[in-house]
Amino acid sequence: xxxxxxxxxxxxxxxxxxxxxxxxxxxxxxxxxxxxxxxxxxxxxxxxxxxxxxxxxxxxxxxxxxxxxxxxxxxxxxxxxxxxxxxxxxxxxxxxxxxxxxxxxxxxxxxxxxxxxxxxxxxxxxxxxx
Numbered sequence: 001x002x003x004x005x006x007x008x009x010x011x012x013x014x015x016x017x018x019x020x021x022x023x024x025x026x027x028x029x030x031x032x033x034x035x036x037x038x039x040x041x042x043x044x045x046x047x048x049x050x051x052x053x054x055x056x057x058x059x060x061x062x063x064x065x066x067x068x069x070x071x072x073x074x075x076x077x078x079x080x081x082x083x084x085x086x087x088x089x090x091x092x093x094x095x096x097x098x099x100x101x102x103x104x105x106x107x108x109x110x111x112x113x114x115x116x117x118x119x120x121x122x123x124x125x126x127x128x129x130x
Contacts, residue, residue: 011050034074043098046084068110074102
């Protein structure tokens with residue numbers, strides 16, 4: 001597996017808050033505000049966007065750990081963007097600083113860990129669970 005990853009790389013992702021990504025829709029709460037699971041997914045997407053262009057075909061990353069705080073609620077209609085900065089590369093383990101912002105303020109922050117994997121080997125192992 002060849003990959004050229006180093007600390008300092010940045011990835012981003014963005015989404016509009018709609019009824020489909022609220023806490024009410026996800027079942028993670030009862031209110032029509034941007035859900036924590038949707039925020040986490042956006043942070044992971046930003047991390048994937050950070051590294052994807054540096055990985056050769058057949059190599060990917062998988063999320064293995066999250067330590068995230070959801071700091072503020074975001075109503076339907078506002079935009080949300082996530083930013084992931086690769087802060088450490090230790091063999092196949094990648095550590096990111098992740099943040100999320102709505103159109104007004106920071107709404108989330110934390111760390112995220114991913115591992116570089118060989119996609120076919122990973123999927124063979126997963127399919128063996130059947």
